[in-house]
Amino acid sequence: GRKLSRMTQNDALRAIRKMAKIPPRRSTFININRARCSVAEINNRWPTQQEVWISLRSRDIYKPTREFLWRLVHGTQKVGNFWLNVPNRQMLSECPPCTTTESMDHILLECEAPGQAIVWAEARELWSRTGEQWPEQSLGSIMGCSLVEFKDLNGKNLRGPSRLYRILISESAFLIWKLRNERRIQKGDDPLDQHTEQEIRGRWRANMEKRFRIDVNWTNARRFKRKALRPDLLKETWGRVIRTSNGMAAPMNWWAGPELLVSIWPTRPRGRER
Numbered sequence: 177g178r179k180l181s182r183m184t185q186n187d188a189l190r191a192i193r194k195m196a197k198i199p200p201r202r203s204t205f206i207n208i209n210r211a212r213c214s215v216a217e218i219n220n221r222w223p224t225q226q227e228v229w230i231s232l233r234s235r236d237i238y239k240p241t242r243e244f245l246w247r248l249v250h251g252t253q254k255v256g257n258f259w260l261n262v263p264n265r266q267m268l269s270e271c272p273p274c275t276t277t278e279s280m281d282h283i284l285l286e287c288e289a290p291g292q293a294i295v296w297a298e299a300r301e302l303w304s305r306t307g308e309q310w311p312e313q314s315l316g317s318i319m320g321c322s323l324v325e326f327k328d329l330n331g332k333n334l335r336g337p338s339r340l341y342r343i344l345i346s347e348s349a350f351l352i353w354k355l356r357n358e359r360r361i362q363k364g365d366d367p368l369d370q371h372t373e374q375e376i377r378g379r380w381r382a383n384m385e386k387r388f389r390i391d392v393n394w395t396n397a398r399r400f401k402r403k404a405l406r407p408d409l410l411k412e413t414w415g416r417v418i419r420t421s422n423g424m425a426a427p428m429n430w431w432a433g434p435e436l437l438v439s440i441w442p443t444r445p446r447g448r449e450r
Contacts, residue, residue: 325338
């Protein structure tokens with residue numbers, strides 16, 4: 177054992193956690209194995225439970241989105257059957273547009289309300305620029321998106337497409353969840369006050385554009401030191417999907433100039449500049 181005089185509070189806390197036997201939550205156990213199964217269908221390899229937990233802390237995923245995925249795995253969202261045990265709140269268990277019991281599967285992949293279908297169509301369209309196959313989505317593949325790998329004909333892992341995929345899937349799922357909460361909580365399920373297709377598409381594209389520009393700024397080694405994103409990984413991630421406003425090929429080092437001349441969806445020139 178370690179001497180008490182040399183033990184820090186962090187060491188003591190870790191030791192206590194190792195000694196404590198915490199029973200697994202049923203929903204967590206089910207969701208972890210759903211993620212493993214879905215990833216195995218794509219990668220042809222079963223990830224371990226530990227790998228799933230580690231993937232939820234991926235640096236490629238923005239912190240609020242990581243928290244959403246963590247709650248998704250634990251099944252802590254208050255939807256569907258949760259409300260059946262709350263007095264005078266049983267009606268909240270049902271999805272009004274679909275007249276069926278709400279669940280995270282339903283919200284993220286099946287709901288007929290404006291949101292999920294538009295978001296996934298946009299994600300699939302952007303992914304088509306990479307030339308890689310689009311895997312069929314499920315709740316398990318969303319939870320395990322950080323473990324999905326794409327390989328070339330020689331079996332070598334394609335870092336860029338794999339990284340872009342986990343960004344696409346996680347950000348899309350998180351936006352769908354936020355749109356659902358706005359519709360049900362802020363708008364009170366008012367059928368006359370729904371998100372428009374143009375609004376949903378615009379928000380999704382703005383999120384992805386913001387994520388792209390965060391990655392570009394993240395390559396600044398002077399500012400971020402060892403945590404900086406390597407330019408070659410940035411290029412592999414976004415190089416296939418970016419465009420220039422005039423339709424020409426992107427400059428050699430498009431991320432290094434004082435002004436970013438590329439975008440995922442370049443703005444249309446105005447007036448005589450067209």
